[in-house]
Amino acid sequence: MSLRAETPAPPSARVHRFTRAERWVHRATAALMGVCVVTAAVLYVPQLAVLVGRRELVVRVHECAGLALPVPVLLGLASRAFRADLRFLNRFGPHDRIWLRAAARRDRRHASRPAGKFNAGQKVYAAWIAGATLVMLGTGLMMWFTRLTPLMWRTSATFVHDWLALTIGVVLAGHIGMALGDPEARRGLRTGTVSEEWANREHPLWRP
Template sequence: MTSTAPSTTDVPRFGPTARWVHRTVAVLMIACIVTAAILYVSSLAVLVGHRQIVEIVHVYAGFALPVPILVGLASSSYRDDLRRLNRFAPTDRRWLRSKTRRDGTIPVGKFNAGQKLNGALSAGSIIVLFVTGVLMYFPSLVGLSYRTGATFAHDWFAFGVGLLVLGHMAFAFGDPEARRGMRTGRVSASWARKEHGEWAREMGVGRSTPDSDPS
């Protein structure tokens, strides 16, 4: 049996709050996606039945989606992670353009450009889905044209979020060490140096990278 205890070469990556927020949002998001699929795909709706229960789960999971993120803001370490996610640097643009972005030659901070884009798209989509969901659930708030527009936006953003989540999961399953970082809060120093060299240097386990972009 393989031990999961952290070794002396492990580096702390995510605190308890960040891991709790990630897990809670993931559960709520998956609940929204699964129930949306049941509601919109007639064959699934017939197979599952209980449409009213499915609708209730979808609505309450959707309304609850922003709550873990707002609760997480009470943690300074979580707020620091959000600041890092929202900050794009010249090296991020280099990383996106590079065909060899994962070879460790570009100094990457705690989050790479792909993770930053995923975070921005996810946050924006949650806001749009929440607002349009409110307009759909409380039809008396606005006129018919606004409700029609809200329904159109909600449906297409939901489809986009589904693809985004599938892509996120595919990348996660392809990187066991990244999954361990979110599961246990720690990653190996060698992985940190290779995938997030600038952050590893910041944590005291990396080496200076002469290839850093001075601009």
């Protein structure tokens, strides 16, 4: 019987997924969005409002975070890799329709959900959250600068802002839940690399 030590299995190959600039944009945007959501909850949930107090300060923090929300994306445009990601997110192909149909059928087989660097669900989420952020910024400005628009506009803006904020909270909860269920995707955003096995399984059309 041979007593030779077994050769350890080679570590899983790593694949570069995100640059430092891309990861910074995601983290900064997530932090500002988190501040907006938390401060909004304090402003609209009476129990939290009583617990925190300092309503005027909370309002100012909420306004500043909301105004700053587009800044990371605008700064990220200086990165070629980030601009390339925006193009990927903005383009839907035949494989994305297949992915969406599989998601509607709750078909979780990887073969039924072809994806490039971003899957169809991520593209839909990115488009929706970008549009919602612009609407929230516009309605928020109407609520802040009260003399710029008529009362009817401000009343409508308040209605849209409040209900869209609730919708954003629900969608963000779903987004975070999906992220918690995929440790390798989180590792990609944290370190910039993912395992080759994960890349081939989850995003088979990403790399040639």
